Amino acid sequence: MNEERVSKSVATKKETAYSKTQLLASKRFERVDKDVLAAILTDDAKYTIAEAEKWLKAFQTKEVQ
Template sequence: MAKQEGETRAETLQAPTFSVEQLLASKQFSGVEKDVLRGVLEPDRSYSLDEARVAMKVYAESEVQ
């Protein structure tokens, strides 16, 4: 793949993405984390591990109303 002008190496490499079902089956997350993921991730979308972790962090740091 040819690198376009102004594109960095980090931009050409993309993290792999996974369905919500794959993330929930992963050993990367504990049972409690999987419960949070079920509630915060959109089922029809794919997420990288970092995106899933960020979604959990945003949820954990959100203010209770």
């Protein structure tokens, strides 16, 4: 019964969103990744860690023209 409560609370828990400034100040990203995030994220939006990582991956895999 206790496990059931835990799994329900984890499933309903929302991921925290952070501002661009907070992401750039975090220790989660490398310096070069922070440079990329500074260039591609907008100042007035909030992003989850997963979204920021998704933007980084999209940038890194983008074909050079």
